[in-house]
Amino acid sequence: MYEIMTASEEADVTVVSSKGQIVIPQSIRKKLGIGPKTKLLIYGYNDAVIMKKLDVPDVLKDLERIYRNVDEKARKLGILSDEDVSDIVQESRRKRRSGRQS
Template structure:
């Protein structure tokens, strides 16, 4: 199915009702967006997939921080500094 939609002034797109119904999309569904030049691909994420991706990201960050000697306290200080500056 192919549909044409317009981008709103707030940067929002409306997924046509017939597509939402066919895919059984719900208001709280989450999507990952991937862009490549003039193309955007949207993929609905399932709750388990979100948890898996977050766990993978946390493992990757933990490994990277450990390799560079960055501690939790270093992160807390940096976050506090950025919040003060903002």
């Protein structure tokens, strides 16, 4: 759901640098969990600039987890079939969608 700024919250003012950069105030970064490398969707609407935090999955971490799972299963069972590897990938995708990553 959308949060509406309350009367007790104060608006902050920031300045656009010569490179077109802005600083998002620390209080907002903390409230929204915005840190270094956080991806933001940004677009203009009438006279406003709207930014939304994106939760983009870390593909490299996903691949490393899949490789670990494949290696672990191969140590237990020996050579894996294409179907075995496909099953591991599908299981990893299901866990990522449900938020249960191993």
